[in-house]
Amino acid sequence: MTEPVIELSGVNRHFIDGPAALRDVSLTVHAGEAVAILGPSGSGKSTMLNMIAGLDRPDSGTVTVAxxxxxxxxxxxxARYRRNxxxxxFQFFNxxxxxxVLDNVVLPAxxxxMARGEARKHATGLLETLGIAKHVRAYPGRLSGGExxxxxxxxxxMNHPALLLADEPTGALDSASGEEVKALLRELHADGQTIVMVTHDLTLAQTCATRTVRIVDGQIASDTRTHPPAADTRVEVAR
Ligand SMILES: Nc1ncnc2c1ncn2[C@@H]1O[C@H](COP(=O)(O)OP(=O)(O)OP(=O)(O)O)[C@@H](O)[C@H]1O
Ligand SMILES: [Mg+2]
Incomplete structure:
Protein backbone atom coordinates (compact mmCIF):
# COMPACT_ATOMS: atom_id res chain seq x y z
CA MET A 1 0.00 0.00 0.00
CA THR A 2 1.30 3.46 -0.82
CA GLU A 3 2.08 6.06 1.81
CA PRO A 4 -1.17 7.83 2.71
CA VAL A 5 -1.69 11.29 1.24
CA ILE A 6 -3.76 12.32 4.27
CA GLU A 7 -3.57 10.99 7.78
CA LEU A 8 -5.71 12.58 10.47
CA SER A 9 -5.22 10.94 13.83
CA GLY A 10 -7.34 11.69 16.90
CA VAL A 11 -8.12 15.23 15.75
CA ASN A 12 -10.08 17.42 18.14
CA ARG A 13 -11.13 21.01 17.55
CA HIS A 14 -13.23 22.97 19.96
CA PHE A 15 -14.08 26.59 19.24
CA ILE A 16 -14.74 28.74 22.28
CA ASP A 17 -18.51 28.80 21.85
CA GLY A 18 -20.61 25.74 21.29
CA PRO A 19 -19.89 22.01 21.16
CA ALA A 20 -16.68 20.55 19.73
CA ALA A 21 -16.47 21.04 15.96
CA LEU A 22 -14.36 17.87 15.54
CA ARG A 23 -14.22 15.02 18.02
CA ASP A 24 -11.50 12.41 17.81
CA VAL A 25 -11.50 12.29 14.03
CA SER A 26 -9.16 9.81 12.37
CA LEU A 27 -9.10 9.42 8.62
CA THR A 28 -6.60 8.00 6.15
CA VAL A 29 -6.77 8.81 2.45
CA HIS A 30 -4.52 7.12 -0.08
CA ALA A 31 -3.20 8.41 -3.38
CA GLY A 32 -5.76 8.30 -6.16
CA GLU A 33 -8.82 8.30 -3.92
CA ALA A 34 -11.65 10.74 -4.56
CA VAL A 35 -13.38 11.32 -1.23
CA ALA A 36 -16.64 13.16 -0.69
CA ILE A 37 -17.26 14.56 2.78
CA LEU A 38 -20.98 14.86 3.49
CA GLY A 39 -22.92 15.91 6.55
CA PRO A 40 -25.43 18.41 7.90
CA SER A 41 -24.68 22.11 8.15
CA GLY A 42 -22.43 22.80 11.13
CA SER A 43 -21.25 19.18 11.39
CA GLY A 44 -17.56 20.07 10.98
CA LYS A 45 -16.88 19.51 7.28
CA SER A 46 -15.20 22.83 6.58
CA THR A 47 -13.33 22.63 9.87
CA MET A 48 -11.91 19.30 8.75
CA LEU A 49 -10.97 20.67 5.32
CA ASN A 50 -9.29 23.65 6.97
CA MET A 51 -7.18 21.27 9.09
CA ILE A 52 -6.07 19.42 5.98
CA ALA A 53 -5.30 22.71 4.23
CA GLY A 54 -3.28 24.02 7.16
CA LEU A 55 -5.72 26.91 7.60
CA ASP A 56 -6.56 25.85 11.14
CA ARG A 57 -4.90 23.64 13.73
CA PRO A 58 -6.30 20.90 15.94
CA ASP A 59 -6.38 21.35 19.70
CA SER A 60 -5.04 17.81 19.86
CA GLY A 61 -4.26 15.06 17.39
CA THR A 62 -2.06 15.07 14.31
CA VAL A 63 -2.55 16.06 10.68
CA THR A 64 -0.10 14.65 8.15
CA VAL A 65 -0.46 15.42 4.44
CA ALA A 66 1.96 14.31 1.73
CA ALA A 79 1.62 29.02 3.30
CA ARG A 80 4.54 27.21 1.68
CA TYR A 81 2.80 23.87 2.25
CA ARG A 82 -0.40 25.10 0.61
CA ARG A 83 1.54 26.46 -2.34
CA ASN A 84 3.54 23.31 -2.93
CA PHE A 90 -14.09 27.03 -3.52
CA GLN A 91 -17.81 27.59 -3.94
CA PHE A 92 -17.32 31.19 -5.06
CA PHE A 93 -14.15 30.58 -7.10
CA ASN A 94 -11.95 33.10 -5.21
CA VAL A 101 -7.59 34.52 -16.45
CA LEU A 102 -4.00 33.72 -17.45
CA ASP A 103 -2.51 35.82 -14.65
CA ASN A 104 -4.80 34.20 -12.08
CA VAL A 105 -3.60 30.76 -13.15
CA VAL A 106 0.06 31.79 -13.37
CA LEU A 107 0.12 33.31 -9.89
CA PRO A 108 0.73 30.17 -7.76
CA ALA A 109 3.67 29.15 -9.93
CA MET A 114 9.02 29.54 -11.55
CA ALA A 115 10.19 31.70 -14.46
CA ARG A 116 7.33 33.75 -15.89
CA GLY A 117 7.68 32.36 -19.42
CA GLU A 118 7.64 28.80 -18.20
CA ALA A 119 4.69 29.49 -15.88
CA ARG A 120 2.69 31.09 -18.70
CA LYS A 121 3.38 28.13 -20.95
CA HIS A 122 2.24 25.66 -18.31
CA ALA A 123 -0.85 27.76 -17.48
CA THR A 124 -1.80 28.07 -21.13
CA GLY A 125 -1.53 24.30 -21.52
CA LEU A 126 -3.80 23.75 -18.53
CA LEU A 127 -6.36 26.26 -19.79
CA GLU A 128 -6.35 24.47 -23.15
CA THR A 129 -6.88 21.11 -21.50
CA LEU A 130 -9.74 22.54 -19.45
CA GLY A 131 -11.39 24.02 -22.53
CA ILE A 132 -11.06 27.69 -21.65
CA ALA A 133 -8.05 28.70 -23.75
CA LYS A 134 -10.09 31.25 -25.64
CA HIS A 135 -10.59 33.24 -22.45
CA VAL A 136 -6.94 33.58 -21.42
CA ARG A 137 -6.94 37.34 -21.79
CA ALA A 138 -10.43 37.88 -20.35
CA TYR A 139 -11.10 39.04 -16.79
CA PRO A 140 -12.95 36.54 -14.59
CA GLY A 141 -15.95 38.88 -14.22
CA ARG A 142 -16.76 38.31 -17.90
CA LEU A 143 -16.98 34.52 -17.60
CA SER A 144 -19.85 32.24 -16.67
CA GLY A 145 -19.81 30.49 -13.29
CA GLY A 146 -18.79 27.20 -14.87
CA GLU A 147 -15.96 28.87 -16.76
CA MET A 158 -0.76 24.77 -11.48
CA ASN A 159 1.80 23.48 -8.98
CA HIS A 160 0.99 19.76 -9.48
CA PRO A 161 -0.62 19.36 -6.06
CA ALA A 162 -0.45 16.05 -4.23
CA LEU A 163 -4.01 16.80 -3.15
CA LEU A 164 -6.92 18.75 -4.62
CA LEU A 165 -9.35 20.09 -2.01
CA ALA A 166 -12.79 21.38 -2.92
CA ASP A 167 -15.34 23.05 -0.64
CA GLU A 168 -18.77 22.98 -2.35
CA PRO A 169 -17.28 23.23 -5.88
CA THR A 170 -20.73 23.09 -7.49
CA GLY A 171 -22.57 25.06 -4.80
CA ALA A 172 -22.84 28.29 -6.78
CA LEU A 173 -23.38 26.80 -10.22
CA ASP A 174 -26.46 26.17 -12.34
CA SER A 175 -26.98 22.52 -13.15
CA ALA A 176 -25.31 22.60 -16.58
CA SER A 177 -22.19 24.30 -15.22
CA GLY A 178 -22.26 21.96 -12.25
CA GLU A 179 -22.24 19.01 -14.66
CA GLU A 180 -19.19 20.43 -16.43
CA VAL A 181 -17.29 20.77 -13.18
CA LYS A 182 -18.28 17.23 -12.19
CA ALA A 183 -17.06 15.90 -15.53
CA LEU A 184 -13.80 17.71 -14.95
CA LEU A 185 -13.38 16.27 -11.46
CA ARG A 186 -14.05 12.78 -12.86
CA GLU A 187 -11.37 13.29 -15.48
CA LEU A 188 -8.88 14.50 -12.91
CA HIS A 189 -9.63 11.49 -10.73
CA ALA A 190 -9.26 9.18 -13.75
CA ASP A 191 -5.85 10.76 -14.31
CA GLY A 192 -4.86 9.80 -10.78
CA GLN A 193 -5.43 13.07 -8.91
CA THR A 194 -6.23 12.60 -5.22
CA ILE A 195 -9.32 14.68 -4.41
CA VAL A 196 -11.22 15.54 -1.23
CA MET A 197 -14.46 17.41 -1.70
CA VAL A 198 -16.88 18.76 0.87
CA THR A 199 -20.39 18.99 -0.49
CA HIS A 200 -24.12 18.98 0.01
CA ASP A 201 -24.47 17.90 -3.62
CA LEU A 202 -25.35 14.20 -3.54
CA THR A 203 -24.82 13.71 -7.25
CA LEU A 204 -21.34 15.15 -6.93
CA ALA A 205 -20.59 12.55 -4.28
CA GLN A 206 -22.27 9.75 -6.22
CA THR A 207 -20.69 10.46 -9.58
CA CYS A 208 -17.26 11.83 -8.68
CA ALA A 209 -16.20 10.10 -5.47
CA THR A 210 -14.89 6.61 -4.82
CA ARG A 211 -15.54 6.99 -1.13
CA THR A 212 -18.07 8.88 0.96
CA VAL A 213 -17.36 10.00 4.51
CA ARG A 214 -20.33 11.29 6.47
CA ILE A 215 -19.74 13.61 9.40
CA VAL A 216 -22.32 14.18 12.10
CA ASP A 217 -21.70 16.37 15.16
CA GLY A 218 -17.97 16.48 14.56
CA GLN A 219 -17.53 12.72 14.26
CA ILE A 220 -17.24 10.32 11.36
CA ALA A 221 -20.60 8.57 11.27
CA SER A 222 -19.92 6.43 8.19
CA ASP A 223 -17.19 5.80 5.66
CA THR A 224 -18.28 3.98 2.52
CA ARG A 225 -16.21 2.96 -0.46
CA THR A 226 -17.99 3.04 -3.79
CA HIS A 227 -15.21 2.20 -6.16
CA PRO A 228 -15.39 2.88 -9.08
CA PRO A 229 -17.53 6.06 -9.03
CA ALA A 230 -21.15 4.94 -9.07
CA ALA A 231 -22.00 6.49 -12.40
CA ASP A 232 -19.20 5.93 -14.85
CA THR A 233 -20.58 8.58 -17.13
CA ARG A 234 -17.58 10.58 -18.09
CA VAL A 235 -18.87 13.52 -20.02
CA GLU A 236 -16.42 15.08 -22.41
CA VAL A 237 -15.62 18.57 -21.12
CA ALA A 238 -16.56 21.12 -23.79
CA ARG A 239 -13.39 22.21 -25.61
N1 LIG B 1 -13.93 30.16 13.40
C1 LIG B 1 -14.91 29.65 14.15
N2 LIG B 1 -15.20 30.15 15.36
C2 LIG B 1 -16.17 29.61 16.14
N3 LIG B 1 -16.91 28.56 15.76
C3 LIG B 1 -16.68 28.01 14.57
C4 LIG B 1 -15.68 28.53 13.69
N4 LIG B 1 -15.66 27.77 12.55
C5 LIG B 1 -16.62 26.85 12.72
N5 LIG B 1 -17.23 26.98 13.92
C6 LIG B 1 -18.29 26.13 14.45
O1 LIG B 1 -17.89 24.78 14.31
C7 LIG B 1 -18.97 23.95 13.89
C8 LIG B 1 -18.62 23.28 12.57
O2 LIG B 1 -18.56 24.26 11.56
P1 LIG B 1 -18.18 23.94 10.04
O3 LIG B 1 -18.01 25.24 9.35
O4 LIG B 1 -17.02 23.02 10.02
O5 LIG B 1 -19.48 23.18 9.53
P2 LIG B 1 -19.83 22.64 8.07
O6 LIG B 1 -20.10 21.19 8.23
O7 LIG B 1 -18.80 23.04 7.11
O8 LIG B 1 -21.21 23.38 7.79
P3 LIG B 1 -21.81 23.94 6.39
O9 LIG B 1 -22.36 22.74 5.69
O10 LIG B 1 -22.88 24.86 6.84
O11 LIG B 1 -20.72 24.62 5.64
C9 LIG B 1 -20.18 24.86 13.81
O12 LIG B 1 -20.85 24.76 15.02
C10 LIG B 1 -19.57 26.24 13.66
O13 LIG B 1 -20.41 27.22 14.18
MG1 LIG C 1 -18.79 24.34 5.44
Missing amino acids: GVRVDKLNEAGA KIGMI LLDDLT EMTG RQRVAVARAL
Whole structure:
Protein backbone atom coordinates (compact mmCIF):
# COMPACT_ATOMS: atom_id res chain seq x y z
CA MET A 1 0.00 0.00 0.00
CA THR A 2 1.30 3.46 -0.82
CA GLU A 3 2.08 6.06 1.81
CA PRO A 4 -1.17 7.83 2.71
CA VAL A 5 -1.69 11.29 1.24
CA ILE A 6 -3.76 12.32 4.27
CA GLU A 7 -3.57 10.99 7.78
CA LEU A 8 -5.71 12.58 10.47
CA SER A 9 -5.22 10.94 13.83
CA GLY A 10 -7.34 11.69 16.90
CA VAL A 11 -8.12 15.23 15.75
CA ASN A 12 -10.08 17.42 18.14
CA ARG A 13 -11.13 21.01 17.55
CA HIS A 14 -13.23 22.97 19.96
CA PHE A 15 -14.08 26.59 19.24
CA ILE A 16 -14.74 28.74 22.28
CA ASP A 17 -18.51 28.80 21.85
CA GLY A 18 -20.61 25.74 21.29
CA PRO A 19 -19.89 22.01 21.16
CA ALA A 20 -16.68 20.55 19.73
CA ALA A 21 -16.47 21.04 15.96
CA LEU A 22 -14.36 17.87 15.54
CA ARG A 23 -14.22 15.02 18.02
CA ASP A 24 -11.50 12.41 17.81
CA VAL A 25 -11.50 12.29 14.03
CA SER A 26 -9.16 9.81 12.37
CA LEU A 27 -9.10 9.42 8.62
CA THR A 28 -6.60 8.00 6.15
CA VAL A 29 -6.77 8.81 2.45
CA HIS A 30 -4.52 7.12 -0.08
CA ALA A 31 -3.20 8.41 -3.38
CA GLY A 32 -5.76 8.30 -6.16
CA GLU A 33 -8.82 8.30 -3.92
CA ALA A 34 -11.65 10.74 -4.56
CA VAL A 35 -13.38 11.32 -1.23
CA ALA A 36 -16.64 13.16 -0.69
CA ILE A 37 -17.26 14.56 2.78
CA LEU A 38 -20.98 14.86 3.49
CA GLY A 39 -22.92 15.91 6.55
CA PRO A 40 -25.43 18.41 7.90
CA SER A 41 -24.68 22.11 8.15
CA GLY A 42 -22.43 22.80 11.13
CA SER A 43 -21.25 19.18 11.39
CA GLY A 44 -17.56 20.07 10.98
CA LYS A 45 -16.88 19.51 7.28
CA SER A 46 -15.20 22.83 6.58
CA THR A 47 -13.33 22.63 9.87
CA MET A 48 -11.91 19.30 8.75
CA LEU A 49 -10.97 20.67 5.32
CA ASN A 50 -9.29 23.65 6.97
CA MET A 51 -7.18 21.27 9.09
CA ILE A 52 -6.07 19.42 5.98
CA ALA A 53 -5.30 22.71 4.23
CA GLY A 54 -3.28 24.02 7.16
CA LEU A 55 -5.72 26.91 7.60
CA ASP A 56 -6.56 25.85 11.14
CA ARG A 57 -4.90 23.64 13.73
CA PRO A 58 -6.30 20.90 15.94
CA ASP A 59 -6.38 21.35 19.70
CA SER A 60 -5.04 17.81 19.86
CA GLY A 61 -4.26 15.06 17.39
CA THR A 62 -2.06 15.07 14.31
CA VAL A 63 -2.55 16.06 10.68
CA THR A 64 -0.10 14.65 8.15
CA VAL A 65 -0.46 15.42 4.44
CA ALA A 66 1.96 14.31 1.73
CA GLY A 67 4.56 13.61 4.39
CA VAL A 68 4.18 17.03 6.07
CA ARG A 69 3.11 17.37 9.72
CA VAL A 70 0.65 20.14 8.94
CA ASP A 71 -0.41 20.66 12.57
CA LYS A 72 3.15 21.69 13.44
CA LEU A 73 3.64 24.33 10.74
CA ASN A 74 3.93 28.01 11.53
CA GLU A 75 2.15 30.52 9.31
CA ALA A 76 4.95 30.80 6.75
CA GLY A 77 5.38 27.04 6.69
CA ALA A 78 1.65 26.56 6.20
CA ALA A 79 1.62 29.02 3.30
CA ARG A 80 4.54 27.21 1.68
CA TYR A 81 2.80 23.87 2.25
CA ARG A 82 -0.40 25.10 0.61
CA ARG A 83 1.54 26.46 -2.34
CA ASN A 84 3.54 23.31 -2.93
CA LYS A 85 1.31 20.43 -1.90
CA ILE A 86 -2.32 21.33 -2.30
CA GLY A 87 -4.69 22.96 -4.75
CA MET A 88 -7.97 24.38 -3.52
CA ILE A 89 -11.24 25.21 -5.19
CA PHE A 90 -14.09 27.03 -3.52
CA GLN A 91 -17.81 27.59 -3.94
CA PHE A 92 -17.32 31.19 -5.06
CA PHE A 93 -14.15 30.58 -7.10
CA ASN A 94 -11.95 33.10 -5.21
CA LEU A 95 -10.39 34.43 -8.39
CA LEU A 96 -8.73 37.84 -8.46
CA ASP A 97 -11.05 39.99 -10.54
CA ASP A 98 -8.44 42.56 -11.56
CA LEU A 99 -6.13 39.93 -13.02
CA THR A 100 -6.73 38.22 -16.34
CA VAL A 101 -7.59 34.52 -16.45
CA LEU A 102 -4.00 33.72 -17.45
CA ASP A 103 -2.51 35.82 -14.65
CA ASN A 104 -4.80 34.20 -12.08
CA VAL A 105 -3.60 30.76 -13.15
CA VAL A 106 0.06 31.79 -13.37
CA LEU A 107 0.12 33.31 -9.89
CA PRO A 108 0.73 30.17 -7.76
CA ALA A 109 3.67 29.15 -9.93
CA GLU A 110 5.21 32.62 -9.79
CA MET A 111 5.04 32.45 -6.02
CA THR A 112 7.19 29.31 -6.12
CA GLY A 113 9.76 31.18 -8.21
CA MET A 114 9.02 29.54 -11.55
CA ALA A 115 10.19 31.70 -14.46
CA ARG A 116 7.33 33.75 -15.89
CA GLY A 117 7.68 32.36 -19.42
CA GLU A 118 7.64 28.80 -18.20
CA ALA A 119 4.69 29.49 -15.88
CA ARG A 120 2.69 31.09 -18.70
CA LYS A 121 3.38 28.13 -20.95
CA HIS A 122 2.24 25.66 -18.31
CA ALA A 123 -0.85 27.76 -17.48
CA THR A 124 -1.80 28.07 -21.13
CA GLY A 125 -1.53 24.30 -21.52
CA LEU A 126 -3.80 23.75 -18.53
CA LEU A 127 -6.36 26.26 -19.79
CA GLU A 128 -6.35 24.47 -23.15
CA THR A 129 -6.88 21.11 -21.50
CA LEU A 130 -9.74 22.54 -19.45
CA GLY A 131 -11.39 24.02 -22.53
CA ILE A 132 -11.06 27.69 -21.65
CA ALA A 133 -8.05 28.70 -23.75
CA LYS A 134 -10.09 31.25 -25.64
CA HIS A 135 -10.59 33.24 -22.45
CA VAL A 136 -6.94 33.58 -21.42
CA ARG A 137 -6.94 37.34 -21.79
CA ALA A 138 -10.43 37.88 -20.35
CA TYR A 139 -11.10 39.04 -16.79
CA PRO A 140 -12.95 36.54 -14.59
CA GLY A 141 -15.95 38.88 -14.22
CA ARG A 142 -16.76 38.31 -17.90
CA LEU A 143 -16.98 34.52 -17.60
CA SER A 144 -19.85 32.24 -16.67
CA GLY A 145 -19.81 30.49 -13.29
CA GLY A 146 -18.79 27.20 -14.87
CA GLU A 147 -15.96 28.87 -16.76
CA ARG A 148 -14.78 30.62 -13.61
CA GLN A 149 -14.69 27.37 -11.74
CA ARG A 150 -12.62 25.81 -14.52
CA VAL A 151 -10.17 28.69 -14.23
CA ALA A 152 -10.06 28.05 -10.48
CA VAL A 153 -9.35 24.36 -11.17
CA ALA A 154 -6.53 25.33 -13.55
CA ARG A 155 -5.06 27.57 -10.86
CA ALA A 156 -5.38 24.78 -8.30
CA LEU A 157 -3.53 22.35 -10.57
CA MET A 158 -0.76 24.77 -11.48
CA ASN A 159 1.80 23.48 -8.98
CA HIS A 160 0.99 19.76 -9.48
CA PRO A 161 -0.62 19.36 -6.06
CA ALA A 162 -0.45 16.05 -4.23
CA LEU A 163 -4.01 16.80 -3.15
CA LEU A 164 -6.92 18.75 -4.62
CA LEU A 165 -9.35 20.09 -2.01
CA ALA A 166 -12.79 21.38 -2.92
CA ASP A 167 -15.34 23.05 -0.64
CA GLU A 168 -18.77 22.98 -2.35
CA PRO A 169 -17.28 23.23 -5.88
CA THR A 170 -20.73 23.09 -7.49
CA GLY A 171 -22.57 25.06 -4.80
CA ALA A 172 -22.84 28.29 -6.78
CA LEU A 173 -23.38 26.80 -10.22
CA ASP A 174 -26.46 26.17 -12.34
CA SER A 175 -26.98 22.52 -13.15
CA ALA A 176 -25.31 22.60 -16.58
CA SER A 177 -22.19 24.30 -15.22
CA GLY A 178 -22.26 21.96 -12.25
CA GLU A 179 -22.24 19.01 -14.66
CA GLU A 180 -19.19 20.43 -16.43
CA VAL A 181 -17.29 20.77 -13.18
CA LYS A 182 -18.28 17.23 -12.19
CA ALA A 183 -17.06 15.90 -15.53
CA LEU A 184 -13.80 17.71 -14.95
CA LEU A 185 -13.38 16.27 -11.46
CA ARG A 186 -14.05 12.78 -12.86
CA GLU A 187 -11.37 13.29 -15.48
CA LEU A 188 -8.88 14.50 -12.91
CA HIS A 189 -9.63 11.49 -10.73
CA ALA A 190 -9.26 9.18 -13.75
CA ASP A 191 -5.85 10.76 -14.31
CA GLY A 192 -4.86 9.80 -10.78
CA GLN A 193 -5.43 13.07 -8.91
CA THR A 194 -6.23 12.60 -5.22
CA ILE A 195 -9.32 14.68 -4.41
CA VAL A 196 -11.22 15.54 -1.23
CA MET A 197 -14.46 17.41 -1.70
CA VAL A 198 -16.88 18.76 0.87
CA THR A 199 -20.39 18.99 -0.49
CA HIS A 200 -24.12 18.98 0.01
CA ASP A 201 -24.47 17.90 -3.62
CA LEU A 202 -25.35 14.20 -3.54
CA THR A 203 -24.82 13.71 -7.25
CA LEU A 204 -21.34 15.15 -6.93
CA ALA A 205 -20.59 12.55 -4.28
CA GLN A 206 -22.27 9.75 -6.22
CA THR A 207 -20.69 10.46 -9.58
CA CYS A 208 -17.26 11.83 -8.68
CA ALA A 209 -16.20 10.10 -5.47
CA THR A 210 -14.89 6.61 -4.82
CA ARG A 211 -15.54 6.99 -1.13
CA THR A 212 -18.07 8.88 0.96
CA VAL A 213 -17.36 10.00 4.51
CA ARG A 214 -20.33 11.29 6.47
CA ILE A 215 -19.74 13.61 9.40
CA VAL A 216 -22.32 14.18 12.10
CA ASP A 217 -21.70 16.37 15.16
CA GLY A 218 -17.97 16.48 14.56
CA GLN A 219 -17.53 12.72 14.26
CA ILE A 220 -17.24 10.32 11.36
CA ALA A 221 -20.60 8.57 11.27
CA SER A 222 -19.92 6.43 8.19
CA ASP A 223 -17.19 5.80 5.66
CA THR A 224 -18.28 3.98 2.52
CA ARG A 225 -16.21 2.96 -0.46
CA THR A 226 -17.99 3.04 -3.79
CA HIS A 227 -15.21 2.20 -6.16
CA PRO A 228 -15.39 2.88 -9.08
CA PRO A 229 -17.53 6.06 -9.03
CA ALA A 230 -21.15 4.94 -9.07
CA ALA A 231 -22.00 6.49 -12.40
CA ASP A 232 -19.20 5.93 -14.85
CA THR A 233 -20.58 8.58 -17.13
CA ARG A 234 -17.58 10.58 -18.09
CA VAL A 235 -18.87 13.52 -20.02
CA GLU A 236 -16.42 15.08 -22.41
CA VAL A 237 -15.62 18.57 -21.12
CA ALA A 238 -16.56 21.12 -23.79
CA ARG A 239 -13.39 22.21 -25.61
N1 LIG B 1 -13.93 30.16 13.40
C1 LIG B 1 -14.91 29.65 14.15
N2 LIG B 1 -15.20 30.15 15.36
C2 LIG B 1 -16.17 29.61 16.14
N3 LIG B 1 -16.91 28.56 15.76
C3 LIG B 1 -16.68 28.01 14.57
C4 LIG B 1 -15.68 28.53 13.69
N4 LIG B 1 -15.66 27.77 12.55
C5 LIG B 1 -16.62 26.85 12.72
N5 LIG B 1 -17.23 26.98 13.92
C6 LIG B 1 -18.29 26.13 14.45
O1 LIG B 1 -17.89 24.78 14.31
C7 LIG B 1 -18.97 23.95 13.89
C8 LIG B 1 -18.62 23.28 12.57
O2 LIG B 1 -18.56 24.26 11.56
P1 LIG B 1 -18.18 23.94 10.04
O3 LIG B 1 -18.01 25.24 9.35
O4 LIG B 1 -17.02 23.02 10.02
O5 LIG B 1 -19.48 23.18 9.53
P2 LIG B 1 -19.83 22.64 8.07
O6 LIG B 1 -20.10 21.19 8.23
O7 LIG B 1 -18.80 23.04 7.11
O8 LIG B 1 -21.21 23.38 7.79
P3 LIG B 1 -21.81 23.94 6.39
O9 LIG B 1 -22.36 22.74 5.69
O10 LIG B 1 -22.88 24.86 6.84
O11 LIG B 1 -20.72 24.62 5.64
C9 LIG B 1 -20.18 24.86 13.81
O12 LIG B 1 -20.85 24.76 15.02
C10 LIG B 1 -19.57 26.24 13.66
O13 LIG B 1 -20.41 27.22 14.18
MG1 LIG C 1 -18.79 24.34 5.44
